[in-house]
Amino acid sequence: MSAEVETMMFTGRERPWHGLGTQVEEAPDSKEALIAAGLDWDVVQRPVFTQDGVKVPGYFANVRQQDGSILGVVTSRYKVVQNRDAFAFTDELLGEGVRYETAGSLMGGRKTWILAKLPTRYIIQGEQILPYLVFSNTHDGSGAIKIAMTPIRVVCNNTLNLALNTADRCWSIHHTGDIAAKLEDARETLFMAEDYMNELGKGFEDLSRKRLTDAAVEEYIQELLPIADDASETTEKNILRLRKDMAARYYDAPDLQGVRKNGYRFINAVSDFATHAAPIRRTKNYQETLFNKTMEGNPLTDKAYRLVMAA
Structure with a gap:
C-alpha cells in the first residue's frame, strides 16, 4: 500500500481506478464499511501546552483516542465530525440499503473519505453513467467537509466530473458553528446532485x-x-x-x-x-x-x- 494511504477498503473483483485499498467481497453497509475501512476510531480534543507547561488558550489538539496519534492543532471554534457521523449522514441522505464502494484514511488519519453509489442511474448519449457521492473530511484542521459528485462512465470506468458553469458538483461545510444544522442543510445535496447530472447531460x-x-x-x-x-x-x-x-x-x-x-x-x-x-x-x-x-x-x-x- 502506498505511502499516504493508512487504511482503505473497496468492493469489486478488480482494483478501482485509483489502484488503492483492500478488497471486500460485497459492498457493505455503513457499520461494516466503517470497520473494513479501518475508520472505527474516535477523535477527542486535548488542551495544548508549551514546552514550559503553560496552557495555550484557544487551541486544542485533535487526537485519535485509540492510539494517541495527534492529527492536528485547531482553534476552539473547530467542531469534530467523527467518522461514524459521516457514515450516518450518508446513510440518512441516501436511504436504506445504501452500499459503500470505497472508504479509507489518508496521511495517518488526517484525511478520511467514503464513496457511495447513488440509487439513480442515468443514460446520457446512449451510455450508462453512474453517479457516486464522495464525502471527504479532515481531522487536522486543514480543510472543510466536502461532498462531491463523481459520475463514472460504466463502459470504461472513466470519471466525468466536469466543472460546469451551470451547476456545482462539490459543496463544503466548515468545521465551525452548528455542524448539525449545516449537515441538515446539506440534505439538499441530492437535489443539487440531480441538477448537476441534468446539466452534465446537456453539456454532453x-x-x-x-x-x-x-x-x-x-x-x-x-x-x-x-x-x-x-x-x-x-x-x-x-x-x-x-x-x-x-x-x-x-x-x-x-x-x-x-x-x-x-x-x-x-x-x-x-x-x-x-x-x-x-x-x-x-x-x-x-x-x-x-x-x-x-x-x-x-x-x-x-x-x-x-x-x-x-x-
Whole structure:
C-alpha cells in the first residue's frame, strides 16, 4: 500500500481506478464499511501546552483516542465530525440499503473519505453513467467537509466530473458553528446532485454537436500537453509520447468506435488519459494525487472541456 494511504477498503473483483485499498467481497453497509475501512476510531480534543507547561488558550489538539496519534492543532471554534457521523449522514441522505464502494484514511488519519453509489442511474448519449457521492473530511484542521459528485462512465470506468458553469458538483461545510444544522442543510445535496447530472447531460449534448477535424484534435492535444521552448530533449520526447497516447485514446479506444468524431468523444479520451495514463515520473504519492483529482476535479479534463466549448 502506498505511502499516504493508512487504511482503505473497496468492493469489486478488480482494483478501482485509483489502484488503492483492500478488497471486500460485497459492498457493505455503513457499520461494516466503517470497520473494513479501518475508520472505527474516535477523535477527542486535548488542551495544548508549551514546552514550559503553560496552557495555550484557544487551541486544542485533535487526537485519535485509540492510539494517541495527534492529527492536528485547531482553534476552539473547530467542531469534530467523527467518522461514524459521516457514515450516518450518508446513510440518512441516501436511504436504506445504501452500499459503500470505497472508504479509507489518508496521511495517518488526517484525511478520511467514503464513496457511495447513488440509487439513480442515468443514460446520457446512449451510455450508462453512474453517479457516486464522495464525502471527504479532515481531522487536522486543514480543510472543510466536502461532498462531491463523481459520475463514472460504466463502459470504461472513466470519471466525468466536469466543472460546469451551470451547476456545482462539490459543496463544503466548515468545521465551525452548528455542524448539525449545516449537515441538515446539506440534505439538499441530492437535489443539487440531480441538477448537476441534468446539466452534465446537456453539456454532453453540446459536446456531441461539436464536430472535430483531425487538425483540431491535434491542436487541442498540443495545448493540453505543451512543450516549453527551453524543454530538454528528454522532456520533449516524453511529452510527445504522452501526446501520442492521448491521440490513440481518441482514435483507437474500443469503447469510442461507435462515437462520432466530436467533442464528446474527445472529452472521454482526455478523461481516459487523465484517469489511466502512466505519468512521465511516478512519485510515491502518485495514486493519492490521482484519487484527489478524481474527487475534486481533474484540471486537464476541465481544460479540455473549456477548449472544445469555446470553439
